[in-house]
Amino acid sequence: MTWTFPNILTALRLLAAPLIAVMFLFFSRPYADAVAMVLFIVASLTDYLDGYLARSWGQVTKLGAMLDPIADKAMVVIALMVIVAFSSLALWIVLPAAIILFREVFVSGLREFLGDTAGTLKVTKLAKWKTATQMVAIAVLLSQGIFEHYLGMWSWGMDQAMVADILNGAAPDELGLRPMFHAMVWAGNGGLILLWLAAALTLITGMDYFRKAAPFLKD
CATH class of the missing domain: 1.20.1460 (subunit c (vma5p) of the yeast v-atpase, domain 2)
Incomplete structure (x- = not known):
């Protein structure tokens, strides 16, 4: 597996997905909403950034191609779960x-x-x-x-x-x-x-x- 900078961004986005739900365990509202929103926005921006950097730097890898859609789906699914719950x-x-x-x-x-x-x-x-x-x-x-x-x-x-x-x-x-x-x-x-x-x-x-x-x- 090749851990390029774009791949690291993708992996961090994947790890950020469950943290959106964790925020509501450690913070009271509305602070949980605020931290979760900032985390979600930053992670979403990396969705564009990692793909752009991978193409620009010629660092498109199988690992990145595998992780990217998983990270996107994890972000959306967990965030929707949190919103429906709260x-x-x-x-x-x-x-x-x-x-x-x-x-x-x-x-x-x-x-x-x-x-x-x-x-x-x-x-x-x-x-x-x-x-x-x-x-x-x-x-x-x-x-x-x-x-x-x-x-x-x-x-x-x-x-x-x-x-x-x-x-x-x-x-x-x-x-x-x-x-x-x-x-x-x-x-x-x-x-x-x-x-x-x-x-x-x-x-x-x-x-x-x-x-x-x-x-x-x-x-």
């Missing part, structure tokens, strides 16, 4: 998350079955857009948890009527609840839209992979 938007996230997870398992199974002919399932541009959309959606949904919990912390001790008056502009907003509330709403809605878009792209790319694999599934 997000107040879980009801709206479960279905697109299930679609995404099903597709990842299905395509991985196809690749394993095809063996040496798995090259027919090369990553398409649409699949890359799907991955990018997933990454952005997850980061935005993690930020929604941060805004939501800071809103709760800053409004601690206020009754519902007082909070409603502040948010409606009927009372002065000395703590900045209104911008925090609007950030929470925009992040929640934006994250949901992006995640459903990612789920749609997931279905399209999954069916495309199955179509390409179909000739090899005939007896």
